Amino acid sequence: MRDSAAFRAAMRDGWSMTGTDATRLVRNPRTPKRATLLELLFDLVYVAAFALLSIRLAHNLTWTGVGQTLVLVMAIWWTWSITALLTDYYDPEQAPIEAVLTTTMLGAALMTIAIPSAFAEHAGVFAGAYVGIHLLRGILLVSALHDYVVQVRAARFLFWFGVSGIPWIVGVFVGNPERAALWAGALAIDFLSAATRYPTPWHGRVPLEQYDKTSEHFAERYQQVIILALGDLILVPALIFSRDGGFGVARVVALLAAFATTLLLWQLYAYSGGVISVLVSRRRPSRGPRLAPYTHSVMVAGVVAAAAGFELVIARPTGHMPAAWACLVVGGPALFLAGRTIFEYAYDGRLSKTRVGWLIVLILVTPPMVLLPPVAVTVVGGAVLAGVAGTDQLRTSGKLPGWLDHPAPQR
Numbered sequence: 001m002r003d004s005a006a007f008r009a010a011m012r013d014g015w016s017m018t019g020t021d022a023t024r025l026v027r028n029p030r031t032p033k034r035a036t037l038l039e040l041l042f043d044l045v046y047v048a049a050f051a052l053l054s055i056r057l058a059h060n061l062t063w064t065g066v067g068q069t070l071v072l073v074m075a076i077w078w079t080w081s082i083t084a085l086l087t088d089y090y091d092p093e094q095a096p097i098e099a100v101l102t103t104t105m106l107g108a109a110l111m112t113i114a115i116p117s118a119f120a121e122h123a124g125v126f127a128g129a130y131v132g133i134h135l136l137r138g139i140l141l142v143s144a145l146h147d148y149v150v151q152v153r154a155a156r157f158l159f160w161f162g163v164s165g166i167p168w169i170v171g172v173f174v175g176n177p178e179r180a181a182l183w184a185g186a187l188a189i190d191f192l193s194a195a196t197r198y199p200t201p202w203h204g205r206v207p208l209e210q211y212d213k214t215s216e217h218f219a220e221r222y223q224q225v226i227i228l229a230l231g232d233l234i235l236v237p238a239l240i241f242s243r244d245g246g247f248g249v250a251r252v253v254a255l256l257a258a259f260a261t262t263l264l265l266w267q268l269y270a271y272s273g274g275v276i277s278v279l280v281s282r283r284r285p286s287r288g289p290r291l292a293p294y295t296h297s298v299m300v301a302g303v304v305a306a307a308a309g310f311e312l313v314i315a316r317p318t319g320h321m322p323a324a325w326a327c328l329v330v331g332g333p334a335l336f337l338a339g340r341t342i343f344e345y346a347y348d349g350r351l352s353k354t355r356v357g358w359l360i361v362l363i364l365v366t367p368p369m370v371l372l373p374p375v376a377v378t379v380v381g382g383a384v385l386a387g388v389a390g391t392d393q394l395r396t397s398g399k400l401p402g403w404l405d406h407p408a409p410q411r
Contacts, residue, residue, distance in 0.1 A: 026150060027091045027217075035221060036092045042083065042105045043228055049076050049112040050232040050300070051239075054307035056116055061308075061324045068119050068180055073301050074187050075130050076115075079108055080225060081293035082134070082157075088218040089153075096144040100137050107133035119176055127168045127183070134161035156198035156206060164189040194293065222292055226269055229303040233262040236307040240314045250317035250375045257378035258310040264385040265303070265336055268355075271392045291346050298339030306332025310378065317375040326369035330381045334362040337388065354391040358384060 053076065057069040083104050090097045110129035114122040138158025145151040164186040171182035197205035237258040245251055309328030337359050345351045362384055369377045 025090050025094050025096060025145065027087075027089060035217065035224065036087075038098060038101055039087055039092055039221070040224070042101055042108075043080075043224060045105055045108045045112060046076070046080060046225065046228055047231060047235070049108070049115065050229050050304060050307075051235050052112060052115040053304045054232055054236045054311065057304060057328075058308040058311045061312075061328075064177070064180075067184075068176075069304075070301065071180060071183050071187065072115055072118055072126075073304055074191075074297060075126075075183070076108070076111060077297045077300055078187065078190055078293070079104065079111070079130065079133055081296070082137075084218065084221040084225070085293075086137070088221070090141075096140060100140050103136055103140075104133050107136075119179060123179060124172045127172050131161070131165040131168050134158075135165060138162075152203050153206060156200040156203055159200045160189065160193040160198055164193075191294070195290070197290075218292075222296055223269075226296070226299065227266075229300050230262050230266055230269075232303055232307045233258055233265070233310065237310040237314050240311045245315070248317070250373075251314055254310065254314045254317045254375045254378050257375075257382050258307075258314070260382045261306060261310075261333060261378075261385060264382065264389050265306075265333060267389045268337060268385070268392070269299070269340055271389075271396075291343065295339045295343035295346065298342070299336045302332045302335030302337075302339060304332070305335060308332075313374040313378055318373045321370050321372055321374050321377055323367075323370050325374060326366055326377055329374075329377050330362055330366045330369060330384075333381060333385055334359060334366075337362065337385075352392075352395075354395065355388060358388040358391070361387075 053069060053073055056072070057066065060066075060069065083101070086100065087097065092098065092101065107129040111118075111126050111133075114126040114129070116122075118126040135158065138154055138161060141154035142151055142158060145154055167182040167186040167189075171179040171186070174182065193199075199205045237255055241251060241255050305328045309325055309330075309332055312325050313329060337355060341352060341355045341359065362381075365380065365384065369380065372380070
């Protein structure tokens with residue numbers, strides 16, 4: 001009760017012009033909702049990160065390579081999502097928050113550089129940067145904040161990133177597969193502690209009221225990162241296309257399929273106003289900051305997988321289609337569609353039965369794709385996505401029954 005009542009008092013003081021320096025760091029709900037230029041600059045690091053993750057996956061297409069890449073994707077993603085939550089709760093134009101953003105950007109750049117050899121000679125760089133980002137952020141915030149509520153919020157985050165930092169660092173000094181297991185366990189700590197609202201000794205959990213501040217700024221940040229991730233589907237294939245092989249018909253078709261897939265995935269994401277309309281609907285205000293990191297991680301993983309698949313197909317568009325390639329080219333968009341569908345259902349209570357049906361189609365068509373040349377698989381995958389977008393448009397126009405977009409029972 002103390003935490004909840006103090007929080008409301010701190011918010012009242014922090015949003016006034018006479019509040020303390022500590023509470024002034026909390027974002028004023030009357031301030032502009034647009035992302036700052038520093039936030040946009042911060043995002044640019046992730047353009048390189050997503051591209052390197054896709055390239056790494058394409059070049060390490062084994063069970064071990066896929067598992068390692070998944071760990072790296074989740075670590076890269078978590079640094080972004082925690083930073084997005086930071087700048088939605090605190091004012092990103094205040095000097096201490098700008099300092100946190102710039103140091104996080106440096107750490108994210110080091111993680112990105114280390115991606116190709118993160119499980120080899122540069123394991124220390126990747127793990128050290130990840131742990132350093134979260135510990136330094138917590139230390140800076142605890143030092144800058146002196147009001148009980150806003151300080152204890154930062155202390156909760158610092159405590160749990162300190163706990164997860166142990167297996168990250170220990171993993172540097174062991175070999176594989178132990179390193180991958182330790183780092184996966186560390187990420188599990190990060191994801192589960194966030195899901196349970198950072199229960200911390202002597203401080204309890206983050207009050208639900210602190211998740212009720214979902215704003216258009218928060219929604220816009222997630223929309224922006226999805227744009228960056230989808231850019232990976234253009235950047236990686238374009239780099240491979242321009243490197244060698246010329247303008248053969250099959251390669252051009254594969255490149256066009258990558259471009260079409262990018263547009264279609266964006267259309268699926270932006271359907272009915274996209275994440276902004278869902279997050280700011282206020283039907284379940286505390287769910288946005290809590291659910292968006294998890295559902296969007298599935299979408300980002302899907303884009304990384306699809307971009308890796310298109311890299312392989314553009315490099316060799318004809319001949320035998322390995323099953324692993326088909327899983328990337330078709331399974332990547334399926335992951336994206338699954339993440340978007342789950343997000344809308346869990347947060348806004350709407351389940352699109354047509355999208356679920358198309359998701360099943362994507363899963364069912366993947367095994368037979370080994371009978372087609374690689375370039376044909378990209379076309380088939382794009383055709384299914386076009387079908388999803390088409391039924392979305394029909395439902396919006398009222399030409400499909402309303403029960404196909406069924407509201408879930410309120411919970």
